[in-house]
Amino acid sequence: MHSVVVIGSGCAGSTAAIYAARAGLEPLVIEGLEAGGQLTLTTDVENFPGFPDGIMGPDLVGRMKRQAQRFGAVYRHGEVSRVDLSERPFKAWIGDEALETKTLIVASGASARWLGLPSEQALIGHGVSSCATCDGFFFRGMPVTVVGGGDSAMEESLFLTRFATEVSVVHRREEFRASKIMLDRARSNEKIHWITSATVSDVEDPDAKEVTGVRLRSTVDGREWDHKTSALFLAIGHIPNTGIFAGQLDLDEQGYIVSHGGAKTSVKGVFHAGDVQDRVYRQAVTAAGAGCKAAIEAERLLEEEG
Numbered sequence: 164m165h166s167v168v169v170i171g172s173g174c175a176g177s178t179a180a181i182y183a184a185r186a187g188l189e190p191l192v193i194e195g196l197e198a199g200g201q202l203t204l205t206t207d208v209e210n211f212p213g214f215p216d217g218i219m220g221p222d223l224v225g226r227m228k229r230q231a232q233r234f235g236a237v238y239r240h241g242e243v244s245r246v247d248l249s250e251r252p253f254k255a256w257i258g259d260e261a262l263e264t265k266t267l268i269v270a271s272g273a274s275a276r277w278l279g280l281p282s283e284q285a286l287i288g289h290g291v292s293s294c295a296t297c298d299g300f301f302f303r304g305m306p307v308t309v310v311g312g313g314d315s316a317m318e319e320s321l322f323l324t325r326f327a328t329e330v331s332v333v334h335r336r337e338e339f340r341a342s343k344i345m346l347d348r349a350r351s352n353e354k355i356h357w358i359t360s361a362t363v364s365d366v367e368d369p370d371a372k373e374v375t376g377v378r379l380r381s382t383v384d385g386r387e388w389d390h391k392t393s394a395l396f397l398a399i400g401h402i403p404n405t406g407i408f409a410g411q412l413d414l415d416e417q418g419y420i421v422s423h424g425g426a427k428t429s430v431k432g433v434f435h436a437g438d439v440q441d442r443v444y445r446q447a448v449t450a451a452g453a454g455c456k457a458a459i460e461a462e463r464l465l466e467e468e469g
Contacts, residue, residue, distance in 0.1 A: 164263050165191050167461050168255060170243050171270035171404075173200020174447045175437025177227035178454030179268045179461075184234035186462045191264075192231070192238045193257065195404075199224035200272045201293075201438075202447055209300065211447050220288075223447070243271075248411045248430050265468075266432045266461040269412075269420065270454060271404040273438035273445070277397060278310070282366040286395075290374030291366060293397045295319040296446065299326050302394045308333060308377060310363055311398035317345040319398045324354040331392065333358045335382050358390070366395055403439050417442070426457040434460055 167183045167190040169176045176192055183190040197203065202220035209217040228238060239257070247254040252263040275293035277283060283291055292298040295309075295318075303326040309319050312334040323330045332349070337359050339346050349355050358379065364387065365378035376391045403418045413421040413429035419442050426434040436457040437450035 164252060164265070165189075166264070166465060167191070167266050167268060167458070168193065168253075168262060168264035169268045169270055170255070171195055171200065171272055171437070171439075172198050172228065172238065173202060173224060173270065173272050173437065173450060174227065175272070175450040175454040175457075176200070176268070176270035177224060177231050178451040179270060179436050179458040180231035180236040180238075180454075181227070181234060182455050182458035183268075183461060184231055184236040186458070187235075188462060188465070190231075190236050190268075190458075191262070192236055193243050193255070194238055194240050195271060196242050198240070199228075201275065207301065208297070208447060210297070227451075243407060245407050246411065248408075248433055251432055253432065265465060266434070268426075268434045268436055268454075268457045268461060269405075269408065269428070269439055270436040270450075270457070271439055273401040273403040273419075273442075275397060275401050276399045278363055278399075280363070280366060282369050283363075283395070283397075285369040286366055286372070286374055289372045290394045291397070292394065293401075294445070295322045295396050295398075298394070298396075299323045302327055304328060305393035306331070306391065307394040307396060308363075308390065308392040309396045309398055310334075311400075312336065312338075313340040313398070313400070314342055314345045315400065316398035317341045317349040319396055320349055320355050321352060323396065324352055327354065327394075329354050329356055331356045331358055331390065333361055333363060333377075333379065335362050336360065363395070401438070401442070401445070403442075405439055426453065426460045432461075432464060 166188040169192045172194040241257040307327040308331045361379045364380040420435045420440040434457040436453040
């Protein structure tokens with residue numbers, strides 16, 4: 164019987180583990196298929212407090228893990244395949260093995276939607292990114308490209324105009340899903356250029372380990388052409404990793420956990436932390452803060468129950 168089980172080992176999960184371990188709760192952290200979360204895909208992190216010279220994403224989450232282990236947290240490889248939250252203790256399965264826990268912290272994160280191109284996957288962290296706030300600074304004085312047609316794409320594009328010489332927005336249709344106010348704001352910015360009815364079919368240059376351009380394909384006539392750019396930002400949405408909680412926790416229409424105040428979910432004893440609930444900020448530092456809140460609330464509940 165565990166007092167606390169944490170699902171996920173990114174910033175949210177490991178921060179929750181640090182706080183729970185320091186409280187003497189000996190948390191068990193299930194790392195998931197992508198141990199360390201989205202930060203493992205980021206080369207340089209320059210906006211996490213306390214690292215004035217920046218830090219590599221995998222190094223940052225690795226340090227958090229070692230810090231949690233120092234206080235007694237146990238990390239375990241594996242993926243939770245299903246849960247039973249109908250009664251306490253809760254049950255979580257890794258393969259055929261069932262774990263029992265008095266409280267559960269869901270920090271399984273969200274996965275960025277990618278185009279699925281081999282060249283794109285090879286260049287993630289080397290010019291291909293899903294977070295302009297995280298990586299836009301590295302492309303100061305360079306041309307960049309954004310793929311997407313919703314509010315997120317407009318927000319990312321507007322943010323990138325602070326650094327880039329020009330921002331090209333590639334969208335597969337003529338019409339945009341973005342709200343009128345966001346679209347008008349983007350259209351009024353002279354740095355933003357529009358490439359509509361087109362998709363990205365390839366990204367150059369994986370061999371050089373940097374983005375030098377993208378291959379575009381018309382969705383009207385199939386014509387292809389090259390477009391020079393120094394970075395490719397994907398703004399086509401995120402998918403919260405909450406599939407196993409469907410029907411057991413309150414989720415919104417996109418699958419994000421609905422908060423019931425603080426870090427509480429719709430089930431007493433189950434808490435949320437990080438990108439499983441946060442669709443707005445999605446930063447390492449906000450995920451860490453959410454992990455802290457979840458662990459403190461879990462500790463307080465266990466203390467109240469003796």
